[in-house]
Amino acid sequence: MTLRPVMVNIKALDASAVGRFWAEALGWSAYSAGVTTYVGPAGGLVWPDPVALGIDVVPVPDPKTATKNRVHLDLATTTAAHQADLIARLEALGATPAQVGQGDVPWTVLADPEGNEFCVLEPREVYRDTGPIAAVVVDCVDPRAMARFWDEALDWTLHEVTDDQAVFRSAKGVGPYLEFLRTPGVKTVPDRVHLDLLPRPGGDEQAEVTRLRTLGATDLDLGQGDVPWTCLTDPEGHEFCVLALS
Known part of the structure; x- marks a missing residue:
């Protein structure tokens, strides 16, 4: 297996504005070398980043529907004061409170300026690094x-699998987690957020795509035309892309 997640892809009407929001939200930098806006750790563009998952904001002509995305980001905090300060700063940047049926929980659900939901978590030891x-x-x-498919698809480590969740992280134990949570309802509309995967050095995009198809991935036509990446869905219909090594 030679695939690893390298970016979270977010669709937006105004990719530049949404990219700036996420750069400010994360304390990162926004880079706009082409039509998309890439958001990654400050200090100069490094891609793929060896630790972080960058965010690539891609312009699209249609706004988000009212349907909740089935993929979202959770943001880490270190103290209760940090959580409160981060929420206030995000709202000043244009985030708005969102209701997704969360009830009385210790985290806060917000939406970015184009309605993509995300959570600001209370401090949790597991996310300290x-x-x-x-x-x-x-x-x-x-x-x-999902654990069976993605454990074969990625070179990340499966940390936990139960009836309620499956949890992955880089085999090096760095960067964010990838979590599949059991949630009522089924996917009904395309997501505005998805993962982009990249073969490891020495890997082959088309060989990886063929392997994913044997695992249960399905080809996805979004009208992307002739592009150097391949769009697929996992067995539950979550979109993702396999990028080509440059």
Whole structure:
């Protein structure tokens, strides 16, 4: 297995504005070398980053629907004061409170300026060393089935699998987690947020795509045309892309 997540892809009407929001939110920098806006750790563009998952904001012509994304980011905090300060700063940047049926919970659900939901978590020891993004969270029907597919798809380590969740992290134990959480309902519309995967050096994009198809991935036509990446869905319909090594 030679695939690893390298970016969280977010679709937006105004990619530049949403990119600036996420750069300010995470304390990172926004880079706009082309039509997309890439957000990564400050200090100069390094891609792929050896630890962090960057955010690539891609312009699209249609706004987000009212349907909740089934993929979202959880942001880490270190203290209760940090959580409160971060929420206040995010709202000043244009985030708005969001209701997704969360009830009375110790974390806060917000939406970015174009309605993409994310959570600001209360301090949790497990996320003390992840950086600003604690986890990429994917709603799913069957975490065990997701664990079987993604454990074969990625070179990340499967830390936990139960009826309620499956948890992955880089084999080096750095950066954010990837979590599949059992959630009521099924996927009904395309997500505005998905993962981009990249072969490790020496890997081959097309060989990896073929392997993923044998595992249960399905080809996805988004009207992308002739591009140097491949769009797929996992067995529950979550979109993701396999990028080509440059």
